[in-house]
Amino acid sequence: MLTYPNIDPIAISIGPLKVHWYGLMYLIGFVAVWVLGKKRAEKPWSPIKPEAIEDLVTYGALGVILGGRIGYVLFYNFGEFLNNPLVLFKIWQGGMSFHGGMLGVFIAMWLFGRKQHCTMLQLTDIIAPLAPIGLGAGRIGNFINSELWGRTTDVPWAMVFPNGGPLPRHPSQLYEAFLEGVVLFAILWIYTSKPRPTMAATGLAVMLYGCFRFFVEFFRMPDAHIGYLALDWVTMGQILSTPMIIIGALMFYFAHRKVHATVS
Template sequence: MPFAFINWMKSAIHFDSLGLSPIALDLGIWHLFGLTFHPMIHWYALAYIGGILLAWRYVLLLLKQPGAPMTPIQTEDLVFWATLGILVGGRLAYVFFYQPSMLSTPSEILKLWEGGMSYHGGMVGVFLAIWWVKWRNGLSWLRIADYIGCATPIGLFLGRIANFINGELWGRPSTLPWAIIFPQAGPLPRHPSQLYEAGLEGILLFIFLNCMFFATKARLQPGKLAGFFLVGYGLSRFIVEWFREPDVQLGTLSWGLTMGQTLTIPMVLAGLWLILTASKRPPVFAAN
């Protein structure tokens, strides 16, 4: 048995051997006005920027289909407020649900570059941004959410890839041949749960939502695509949490679920309600 364990450890993939670095571009040391700077661009920051920009361009593509819920100019306004919602909502949700100790030192909350964002909070921020743009322009909140939902998996995919490059949010111990030893997680091989999430929340959810958008009339039923997004993301996250190591400061909660799983439950319920009630809302009539 000990020899089998040793062979298993030797055959596991070591994260360091992948040659990945959280820093995408090191701009070197700068000396300006008597001060020393060492600016670096991280993949995590690029994932957020790239996800927002690519999702914006993709929404513009979707808006070319008949029955669009807003104009390209209104979309630009939404991108600004959605970016703000992602940053503020994502950070505050992380602090309240995962790191409430930060509340005793508020200055720590502003250090976004050190990581710590909640995808659930970011989504709430985006929904509030949609409501704000809807209110200012007299638009349909649900129909905008349908389009945004179809593009959101792009950002989710890039974010999870950035998590993997950072070697963070690793999975639970595993004996599978693709298990990886993450240096900061100890000597045991673990599930690369970041890649599981990238595949489910990113690739598969994107394919499903956009098949529904282009191959069916779901986009003309307000709230239906937004509902599918909520259910798809919620179920994906709930499943992957069984393979992902729980947050060390929280662990598995007293009711047997992780915080990530717990936060997905109201999301899935809201999504199911949107799907089941979509046929009761006035449909959109769009000329082909």
């Protein structure tokens, strides 16, 4: 069994000002999109110019934060929302959903695309290979916060989390950081290093994230107030990831099929 490092969730404290590691992880993700997005926007096939990346990051950040919060409340805490709609604004209590954040980004890119005279999918194709950095960093933030830990296990790398009870658990946040962050970034960055059909990068990112998340859910504890939804193993994360796998695969297939049909 490994020892949990027990890092202070507060990275910087100056008087009443406290900066949490989790917030810094979001910042890392946004900065990565800005820096690498400018690099990609210099490519001749980019639908936008490098100077438009700042606005793209702003729209994307709003989509992630608003969509993530709304998605968490609707997907994971809907009962409490019905009893008290104001829970939506209690962001200090925590709670963000990737699936909600993803939908928020799609809406934000649709709005930004209208401004830039390009399509939503052209913009999400730019974001797709960059987003995994933020996803991976966010999972590291979950690990530091000792939240979203895994199921109990006896594997040699299990850890006892401070607020996860006395039993050793899978460090499932690190599994997600590796798959959703490192692996997903490597695949998408290499794949998009040359021109690809519109929608292909978005489809591949959606499909692979869905596959990785579905897999890690076998090791991650479901939210206590939801539990398993079926068969004593199906989680809300898996239910939300299943349509991602299907839709992403269809997007990727039709993007390439359209190109082949045009060439033929």
